[in-house]
Amino acid sequence: MNDGPGDHDVTRLIAAWRSGDEGAREALVERVYANVRAIAAQSLRQMPGATLSATDLAHEALIRLLGTDAAWSDRRHFFHVAAQATRQILVDAARQRLASKRGGGAEKVELDAALGVAANDGDTELVRIDDALRDLQQSDARRAQMIELVYFGGLSRIEVAQALQVSEGTVDRDLRLARAWLRSALEA
Amino acid sequence: MxxxxxxxxxxxxxxxxxxxxxxxxxxxxxxxxxxxxxxxxxxxxxxxxxDGDPLAEAIAHGAARLHGEGPREFGAWRLVRELGAGGMGTVFLAERADGQFERAVAVKLLRGFPTRDATRRLRQERQILAGLDHPNIARLLDGGETAEGQPWLALEYVDGVPLLEHVATHAPALRDRLALFEAMLDAVAHAHSHLVVHRDIKPANVMVATDGTVKLLDFGIARLVEAGEESQRETSTRVFSRGYASPEQEQGRAITTASDIYSLGVLLREMLEGRRDATDVRASPIAPLRLDADLRGILAKATEPDPAHRYASASEFRDDLRRHREGRPVRAARWTHGYRLRKFVARHRVGFVAASLAVLVAAAFVWRLERERTRARAAEASAQQALVAAEREASRARASLDFLSDAIAAAAPDVAMSREVSVRDLLDAARAKLEQRSDPALVRPMQRLLAHLYGDLGDIRTGLQLMREGVRDAAPADRAEALRLAEDYDEYASQLGIKGDVGEALAAAQRAADWRAQFAPDDRVEQLRSRQSLALVHHRSGDDERAIALLREAMAEAKALPGMPLDLYTNIAQALAALLATAGDADASLAIAEESLARVDALRPKESPEHVLLLRAKANAKSAGGDAAESERLLREAIALQQRVVDPGGSRMMELTNDLAIAVNDLGRYREAADLLRESDRHMTGAGIDGAADRAISEGNLAAVLENAGDYAVALVHYDNAFALLDGAAIGADHQVRRRIEREQARTLGLAGEHARALERLTDLRGRAARIDGEDSGEYAMLTWQLVVLARNMHRPDTGLPLLDEAERRWHGLAPAEHPIFLHMRRARAAFALDRGDLAGAERELRAAVNGFEAAGAQPIDLSIARSELAAVRLRAGDRTEARTLLVAALPALRAAMLPQEISRAAAERTAGLLGLSG
Structure with a gap:
């Protein structure tokens, strides 16, 4: 995607999205989604000796899509998209694994138990986080977005402050509260 | 909200x-x-x-699993499909990539990418785990790292159901549940005796196979995961399962065998009552049984919050259950009464601590610390004479003592309770701590001290690395410093010698000797140190004669010297005994070994490194004297001590395993010997020993064992490997290692039918032996005997008999009359008699040989060969009945130990064919 007219394509899509075109946003998410997936699939071969985290995925997607010298305003929008896309990819994959585990029949469940695979593993947790985050989005969009940017987008608190145009102190306070809220929602 | x-x-x-x-x-x-x-x-x-951040964890987990997709191979295993992921990583069902076996295994891909150091530790751990061999433990079959460096394990796949499901569906009676559980305790006891703690016993880790066998999964894997994460300790989470983990585990304190006892207690309660504890309100499909007071007492004792109050071992736990089953009074129940409980705990705690390995482990350290302390004191004493210089020395010695104590305390906050903290853990911790310091006045001496300790553990690679740093720009200013440096240089020389850098080693030893001569000309102990160190380097360079002479002098002086340090005495005795045994003087070797062992045992516990060293010396003396069975017993004792107390790997372990292989080979268990040699080879690589001579010896030993088993072709390949190694290091024709390996190759050539090459090589070797060692030497006698064997295989009595007479004469000068070689000489005499058609003479010699082997309780293989040869003679004389009886007794041992092409077995099989005993 980074060699060809795709670059301009993305810039154009971002511009359209900034002017309120929701369709452009969808197209952009689709792009990023495909790209992040490709990175993930190739990472074992191409990145020996390192496990990519969600942060790495997002940052790498950014560099591939925009190049390193993209304007900050573009980056900012991109971060939103990348964080959403990463979240979507990870949660979809977790849902898929859970579904195939449930549908896999008794034999597989036994095997899992035999091999010490906890029934309530990270996949379930990830799906619950996604659900809780969706609830938070309904009632408290800014704090939900902060969580998304930090955890799925890999942004630092300074970057979050810039992206949302608030002070760093606000980021710290909002994050603390949102994190506590999520935790208590997960434990409920 | x-x-x-x-x-x-x-x-x-x-x-x-x-x-x-x-x-x-x-x-x-x-x-x-x-x-x-x-x-x-x-x-x-x-x-x-x-604490913690469940969001970050779940996301990292998800991201990591995005990668695990796509078919891949791990070593010999091909992944069939992903089974799921747990705290430790992703698990796959796998099968053999070459399709050789139907067997399915579980491949675990451990999470994260460890550092190189952690990878090395992981490999070490894996070796220990692979050594667990118990019917109730799912075996670790294989392991390795992916091309990217991610570690994986292949584990026995157990076809069955999880323990609690089994209990829920079959609702076995109390007796049967307890029987299942006792088998688990057996497995845990086995692992604990190998110093492996499970760390994560929970229902998902216990399976009941379709045949009803209970199997514990993932033994020690939790520890392995932690070993892999060592480098990121502050970020890593310990692997355990809430609800089953002991309080000390949840609190991050030292994990011991007692932690497994706790988890087992919880699991037993769940097996019997369907719940983990009184607060457990989950719905359970297990119908609860009614437990009597005794059983409740047992459960309570196993799950005591304080590890010191639990059963001290899995076998004690099992014994109490057994007592309960047999209706005898149970220990746990008696102790639940207050006064008795307190009394027991007081008594028991002492017993527990005394039995605790950590005490033994710590012992090795205490000696080193003691030495440091003595140094500090000595330096303080001389401060009165040379204030300025010595005060500097004293403060440095105290500083390093403080440093070591700190490091040890940091690594083992709860040493007295922890059976798992090994010397190695302590050292690694000390080394890491040292890397944060920059003051060369403290760092250099500490590097040298740590180099000694790593050398003691057998990790030569790390030892040399530290020593090279530690001696940089060293120049002593006074006597104390000179002696200290000389000692460091001795260790340096020894490690260099082991590594194979003989020239550098001699230079280092000479440097130490010069400093001692210059700064402490009147100190006799110090001069002894120089002599011992030089002797060992001479031995390394192949000059055993000079080494023995130096050591004999040193030993004579050491015995007479008051205040002789025990470690030096032990080293001299051990080296002298070993060299004498190699030179064929078994009696002198045994005398030295026994004398020094008695002296050391009077002063040190059995677990001391000194005892282990001398045990090995004694074993080698016994082996040289022809008593392989006693040698095996002693070596196994030494290995058990070494494993338990010091380190399950390293060069010490390599030497002991190698010696054991030779003893087992001498006992005729050739296949076992070949396995042991391969194990010894692994220890060798693990310890970083890559001296050409050591590796060549290892190749040569493997070849000799393969020859014994009759695999001549493969044996010859290994000899060639050995010569290539020696050539590469420019180790010449007169070097004893090359001569020894050539001698063995000649024997194999003779057996493989390459008589001309064998004859040429043996004649040449005997010439060199006459020149270098003299005609009275063991080497010359051995070569003469081999020429006899060759003549026998070539059916040449005319050249063989005079050689046999000479061999017999020379051997009588070297070995006691009951040495098995003289019975083998009778076999040779019988063969020559047959070549000449003298059936009666052959029968007489072989009967004497058979009787001799029987009387000596000789190894079954020697006796069986002699019997089969006598059978052939009796058959030729027409006595089919005796021939048959003899052969029936001989064949099983021959067939078990040897391949069909081995010449004794081949001959026996021919006789069997004639007697209709084939198949």
């Missing part, structure tokens, strides 16, 4: 979160909030105070 609530709670949340709990409660009570909001605020504050 709506957004407006969150916004209204935000300021309270920010203000209250930094207060301490008491103040916070007060403040919350004062707020004018409705009860629901108040509860929400309290929940938020509690969540804020909790």
């Amino acid at each position: 709506s957004a407006s609530t969150l916004d209204t709670l935000a300021p309270h949340f920010e203000r209250l979160r930094t207060l301490d709990p008491a103040q916070r409660a007060e403040e919350i009570a004062r707020l004018s909030l409705d009860p629901a909001s108040r509860a929400r605020l309290e929940r938020l504050l509690a969540a804020d105070a909790a």
